[in-house]
Amino acid sequence: xxxxxxxxxxxxxxSTAGGGVEAPxxxxxxxxxxxxxxxxxxxxxxxxxxxxxxxxxxxLGHITRTLTITQHLLDAHKNYVGYIMTRxxxxxxxxWPQRCxxxxxxxxxxxxxxxxxxxxxxxxxxxxxxxxxxxxRDAVLGLTPDLMLVDHEPLGSAGEFREGLWAxxxxxxxxxxxxxxxxxxxxxxxxxxxxxxxxxxxxxxxxYDGIAVFGEPEFYDVAExxxxxxxxxxxxxxxxxxxxxxxxxxxxxxxxxHGLPAKGPLVLATVGSGGDGYPVLDAALTAIQQVQAEVPDxxxxxxxxxxxxxxxxxxxxARATPTCRVVTWADSFQLMGAADAIVxxxxxxxxxxxxxxxxxxxxxxxxxxxVEQQIRAELLATRGLAxxxxxxxxxxxxxxxxxxxxxxxxxxxxxxxxxxxxxxxxVGGARTCAYLxxxxxxxxxxGASAPTA
Numbered sequence: 001x002x003x004x005x006x007x008x009x010x011x012x013x014x015s016t017a018g019g020g021v022e023a024p025x026x027x028x029x030x031x032x033x034x035x036x037x038x039x040x041x042x043x044x045x046x047x048x049x050x051x052x053x054x055x056x057x058x059x060l061g062h063i064t065r066t067l068t069i070t071q072h073l074l075d076a077h078k079n080y081v082g083y084i085m086t087r088x089x090x091x092x093x094x095x096w097p098q099r100c101x102x103x104x105x106x107x108x109x110x111x112x113x114x115x116x117x118x119x120x121x122x123x124x125x126x127x128x129x130x131x132x133x134x135x136x137r138d139a140v141l142g143l144t145p146d147l148m149l150v151d152h153e154p155l156g157s158a159g160e161f162r163e164g165l166w167a168x169x170x171x172x173x174x175x176x177x178x179x180x181x182x183x184x185x186x187x188x189x190x191x192x193x194x195x196x197x198x199x200x201x202x203x204x205x206x207x208y209d210g211i212a213v214f215g216e217p218e219f220y221d222v223a224e225x226x227x228x229x230x231x232x233x234x235x236x237x238x239x240x241x242x243x244x245x246x247x248x249x250x251x252x253x254x255x256x257x258h259g260l261p262a263k264g265p266l267v268l269a270t271v272g273s274g275g276d277g278y279p280v281l282d283a284a285l286t287a288i289q290q291v292q293a294e295v296p297d298x299x300x301x302x303x304x305x306x307x308x309x310x311x312x313x314x315x316x317x318a319r320a321t322p323t324c325r326v327v328t329w330a331d332s333f334q335l336m337g338a339a340d341a342i343v344x345x346x347x348x349x350x351x352x353x354x355x356x357x358x359x360x361x362x363x364x365x366x367x368x369x370x371v372e373q374q375i376r377a378e379l380l381a382t383r384g385l386a387x388x389x390x391x392x393x394x395x396x397x398x399x400x401x402x403x404x405x406x407x408x409x410x411x412x413x414x415x416x417x418x419x420x421x422x423x424x425x426x427v428g429g430a431r432t433c434a435y436l437x438x439x440x441x442x443x444x445x446x447g448a449s450a451p452t453a
Contacts, residue, residue: 045144047079047080047081048077048079048080048081048146048440049080049081049082049083049143049144049145049146050073050080050081050082050083050145050146050147050148050149050436050440051082051083051084051085051139051140051143051145051147051148051149052066052069052070052082052083052084052085052149052150052151053084053085053086053136053148053149053150053151053153053156053161054066054084054085054086054088054151054152055086055087055151055152055153055156055157056086056087056088056090060088060090060272060273060349061272061347061348061349062086062088062151062152063084063086063088063090063091063094064244064349065151065180065182065214065242065244065348065349066084066086066151067084067094067096067097067244068242068243068244068245068429069149069180069242069429069432069433069436070082070084070097070100071097071429072429072430072432072433073433073436073437073440074097074098074099074100075433076433076437077437077440080099080146080440081099081100081101082097082099082100082101083100083101083102083103083139083143083145084100084101084102084103085102085103085105085136085139086102086103086104086105087104087105087106087107087132087157089107090306091104092104103135103139105132105135105136106128106131106132106135107128108124108125108128125158129157129158129159129160130160132156132157132160133156133160133161133162133163133164136156136160136161136164137163137164137167137168139164140164140165140167140168141164141167141168141171141172144168144171144172144175145172145175146174146175146176146439146440147175147176147178147436147439147440148165148168148175148176148177148178149178149179149180149212149436150165150177150178150179150180151180152180152181152182152185154179154195154198154200154203154204154208155198155199155200155203159198162198162199165177165203165207166207169207176209176210176439177207177208177209177210178208178209178210178211178212178436178439179203179204179208179210179211179212180212180214180432181211181212181213181214181222182214182215182348183213183214183215183216183219183220183222184215184220184348184372184375184376185226185372186370186371186372187370187371187372187375188225188226188227191225191226192226192227195226201229201232204228204229204232204235205229205231205232208235209235209439210235210237210435210439211232211235211236211237212237212239212432212435212436213236213237213238213239214239214240214241214242214348214428214432215238215239215240215241216238216240216241216423217238219379219422219423220379222236223236237435239428239431239432239435240425240426240427240428240431240432241352241355241423241426241428242352242428242429242432243349243352243353243356243426243427243428243429244333244349244353244429246333246337246353246356246357247331247333247334247337248334249334249335249337249338250338251266251337251338254334254335254338255299255338258301258325258327259322259325260299260301260323260325261297261299261323263297264295264297264298264299264323265295265297265298265299265340265341265408266299266300266301266338266339266340266341267288267298267299267300267301267339267340267341267342267343267404267407267408268300268301268303268332268335268336268338268339268341268342268343269281269284269285269288269300269301269302269303269342269343269344270302270303270305270332270335270336270342270343270344270350271303271304271305271308271344271345272305272332272344272345272347272349272350273305273306273307274303274304274305274306274307274308275305275307275308276366276367276368277304277305277307277308277345278304278308278309278312278315278316279367279391279394279395280343280345280364280391280394281302281304281316281326282315282316283364283394283395283396283397283400284300284302284343284364284397284400285300285302285316285319285324286396286397286400286401287343287394287397287398287400287401287404288300288324288401288404289324289397290397290398290401291401291404291405291408292323292324294405295408298323298408299323299324299325300323300324300325301325301326301327301330301335301339302316302320302324302325302326302327303327303328303330303332303335304316304326304327304328305328306328306329308328313326313328332350332353333353333356333357336353336354336356336357336359337357339357339359340359340407340408340412341359341360341361341362341404341407341408341410342354342357342359342360342361342362342407343362343364343400343404344361344362344363344364345363345364345365345366345373346363346364346365346366346372346373346374346376346377346388347366347373348376351363351376351380352426355385355419355423355426356426358412358415358416358419358420359407359412359415360385360386360406360407360408360410360415361380361385361386361387361407362386362387362388362389362400362403362404362406362407363376363377363380363381363386363387363388363389364388364389364390364391364394364400365377365388365390365391366391367391367392374388374390383418383422384418385415385418385419385422387402387403387406387407388403389403
């Protein structure tokens with residue numbers, strides 16, 4: 001079952017001035033009923049419940065990975081239901097699995113004409129962190145799940161879930177806590193300092209029962225990188241790379257749908273959700289045109305993503321040609337299957353999907369203070385699976401064009417063998433399910449099937 005409709009929300013959704021998409025105005029919900037009186041009999045759920053916290057605030061990666069894992073768990077445990085807590089404003093656009101719902105955590109919103117004075121901006125952020133914390137705490141204490149899976153941020157974004165997690169630990173002794181750790185998070189020194197400051201190592205010791213690592217130790221050793229204490233290391237379990245189900249791809253149909261020639265190499269340039277992807281696509285388009293001077297039958301698809309600003313999208317559309325199409329809405333994974341080479345940023349999901357289709361990758365990591373994308377790009381390039389271009393050196397397209405030539409020159413079968421030699425199995429969703437099932441099987445009984453890795 002696919003929960004990922006067309007990779008991005010449909011264009012019927014309402015665009016914002018910033019190029020994002022908001023949900024259509026919903027009907028007002030009825031007020032929550034008052035709590036039962038003090039003498040009420042506590043409710044005990046007759047079936048299993050698991051809850052996942054997925055802190056997607058800007059992109060689509062965490063919610064996509066979370067839904068992949070959730071689908072596997074629900075398929076394997078028929079007597080369970082799942083709830084996902086997320087700040088993602090695109091949650092409503094996904095097709096949700098049966099027996100699964102989501103709890104939308106509010107994000108701070110501001111009118112475009114308003115500018116927060118410095119003296120109250122931080123107070124406002126703290127207020128919303130506290131508000132989200134109250135919602136998270138009330139939700140998990142009400143649901144008292146058998147399994148609490150926390151993705152990426154051990155205590156929630158900016159620590160917003162700290163109080164709720166510890167309160168759940170105290171109230172619900174039967175609940176098992178698992179932290180979902182994406183292998184490369186940021187510069188290791190920065191992560192270690194942040195975790196010491198936030199009290200994460202204490203949580204690993206006394207709150208969490210397990211740590212599911214979304215990666216492989218041969219590629220990135222999280223225990224060493226993040227100085228995981230020796231007493232905690234037995235809780236680590238490498239689950240491999242979590243990738244959603246690969247959609248069927250007909251390369252000829254893809255070309256036909258986008259009005260591209262039936263012959264010639266095809267390049268896909270994609271930037272995930274697209275919020276900061278315009279410079280990459282702008283440079284990629286220049287590089288593609290340079291390579292087309294040498295390879296006249298080269299064609300390309302540039303995928304903007306839903307977060308790219310409307311003016312930036314318009315600038316790219318103005319440069320599109322019959323052999324270089326610009327697309328706002330499409331399934332990037334499906335397009336990857338039709339491509340001969342892929343230009344992408346260095347996000348976890350995009351690169352994992354590129355490894356599944358085993359195409360040569362040209363990576364332009366995100367240009368921010370966080371260096372996780374650059375670390376990932378460097379590691380893949382060292383293994384001969386990619387070339388990476390620093391964002392500061394891509395503007396005139398020359399270095400990007402050189403990397404693109406390398407990608408197009410690779411023998412597809414030989415490259416695929418190289419990928420499989422380094423990543424023999426990219427079935428992290430099933431392996432994560434098998435690992436988490438040990439915490440669910442305590443009450444599985446009727447309706448549970450044995451998951452396999």
